[in-house]
Amino acid sequence: xxxxxxxxxxxxxxxxxxxxxxxxxxxxxxxxxxxxxxxxxxxxxxxxxxxxxxxxxxxxxxxxxxxxxxxxxxxxxxxxxxxxxxxxxxxxxxxxxxxxxxxxxxxxxxxxxxxxxxxxxxxxxxxxxxxxxxxxxxxxxxxxxxxxxxxxxxxxxxxxxxxxxxxxxxxxxxxxxxxxxxxxxxxxxxxxxxxxxxxxxxxxxxxxxxxxxxxxxxxxxxxxxxxxxxxxxxxxxxxxxxxxxxxxxxxxxxxxxxxxxxxxxxxxxxxxxxxxxxxxxxxxxxxxxxxxxxxxxxxxxxxxxxxxxxxxxxxxxxxxxxxxxxxxxxxxxxxxxxxxxxxxxxxxxxxxxxxxx
Numbered sequence: 001x002x003x004x005x006x007x008x009x010x011x012x013x014x015x016x017x018x019x020x021x022x023x024x025x026x027x028x029x030x031x032x033x034x035x036x037x038x039x040x041x042x043x044x045x046x047x048x049x050x051x052x053x054x055x056x057x058x059x060x061x062x063x064x065x066x067x068x069x070x071x072x073x074x075x076x077x078x079x080x081x082x083x084x085x086x087x088x089x090x091x092x093x094x095x096x097x098x099x100x101x102x103x104x105x106x107x108x109x110x111x112x113x114x115x116x117x118x119x120x121x122x123x124x125x126x127x128x129x130x131x132x133x134x135x136x137x138x139x140x141x142x143x144x145x146x147x148x149x150x151x152x153x154x155x156x157x158x159x160x161x162x163x164x165x166x167x168x169x170x171x172x173x174x175x176x177x178x179x180x181x182x183x184x185x186x187x188x189x190x191x192x193x194x195x196x197x198x199x200x201x202x203x204x205x206x207x208x209x210x211x212x213x214x215x216x217x218x219x220x221x222x223x224x225x226x227x228x229x230x231x232x233x234x235x236x237x238x239x240x241x242x243x244x245x246x247x248x249x250x251x252x253x254x255x256x257x258x259x260x261x262x263x264x265x266x267x268x269x270x271x272x273x274x275x276x277x278x279x280x281x282x283x284x285x286x287x288x289x290x291x292x293x294x295x296x297x298x299x300x301x302x303x304x305x306x307x308x309x310x311x312x313x314x315x316x317x318x319x320x321x322x323x324x325x326x327x328x329x330x331x332x333x334x335x336x337x338x339x340x341x342x343x344x345x346x347x348x349x350x351x352x353x354x355x356x357x
Contacts, residue, residue: 015092016046017056021165025173025298026269029285029339032346033293037284040170043273043304047084047112050302054162054189055085058151059093061158070094073148077101077135079228080109081303082153082187087116098148100138102131106228108307132236153187154239160193166300167197174296178205182284183300184230184276185209185217185250188242190300195246208287209247210280212258217242218250226255226311226321229303230276253279255321259312260328261285262305266313268336272305275312285335 013019023044029037042050062068074090076082077100090097098119101110114120121142123134143150153159170178178198183191195207214223215231222234232238244250255275262278265271273281280299291297311317318324 016088017052017092019046020052020056021045022169026271028265028269028281028299029288029336030343031288031339032342032344035288035291035293035295035297037288038174038296038298039271039281039301040166040298041271041301042166043301047081047088048304048307049081049085050163050166050190050300051081052085052088053166054153054159054193055082055151056089057162058153058156058158059086059089059095061161062149062151063093068095068149072096073098073146075100075139075142075146075148075150076153077132077139078105078153080105080113080307081229083113083118084109084116086151087113087118091117098142100135100142102135104131104228106307107310109228112307132233152239153189154241157241159187159189159241160196160243163190163193164197166190167194167201167203170194170198170298171201171203174298176296177203178298179295180206180208180284180287180291180297181300182208182210182280182287182297184280184302185211185242185247186230186276187239190302192241192243192246194300196243199246207246207248208283209250210276210283211250211252212276212279213252213254215252218252220252226323227258227275227279229274230279251283253282255323256325256328257282259318259323260325261332262308262312264329264332264336266305268333272308272313273301274303274305274308277301277303278312282332285332288335288339 024041026039027036028039045052073096075098076086083099087097099113100121102123123131123138139150185191191209198205211217212225212227212231214225216222217232258275258279261282262273262275284297284299
């Protein structure tokens, strides 16, 4: 037998960016009423985040529009995931990339950007959350001095357009409409971009946006939070990519609930997820008891938990910040047990009827 006749070479890629997309889905929970909770595992993208989708789209759009020339310089203020995505696209396409960052970001995200050749410029914050305003101010200064291209993920419409493929994958892989989509808001691109694309394709999806308690995106008071990759601190002007007409419900989740959910998922599935995904799963697990029978709910898991081993998954780090609460862990566990019991109870009557017939 000639093995070459039985081998497909189409699956062999020549660039890491060609691996973007087609991320897997996992059924996390199911109820006795036939509803299911699915996770869209975006950490299986290159760089371990969904943000690489929009990083590629923003750069390729800039090339098409003549805003970025060969050998050019890209600058972006980032908490890390957009930065790692831009670092990947920049190195593949021959650009220099400068990331404006702060110490609120995950250290592993910073290390990853540096490993891919990015230049990191740090700004100092007030200790109450990400230094979003200061990062943007520094980016403006760099652009003024160097003429670098600033994608500006908060205002660039190609951020949102970068998630059309994600929407297509959701409908293709579930084989049905998505009844509820839950995800972090942040810059708006991931959730709003996916929802817009889904609705363009005919979906009647209900969207639930989730933000850290202390984020001002839904109009609440500003406060300190430790979730990274989402949220908008006090004094920050939320960009137009956060389209409230595409967010049917907006909820905030505190750090303890978000991190407890992420840690329970690790213990039950072996998958490590980021803190903002933990917040979204916290909302979804509670909402599962209230939704219509036979509904499909999807949580967008935006990034990998391996980036947070020294924070979300570190007991000492959590204790130092009063963020470790075993009772909260038990509460998440009890929801899983309750849904499993609801399935048993839904099956039991039919088994009893069958035995009596």
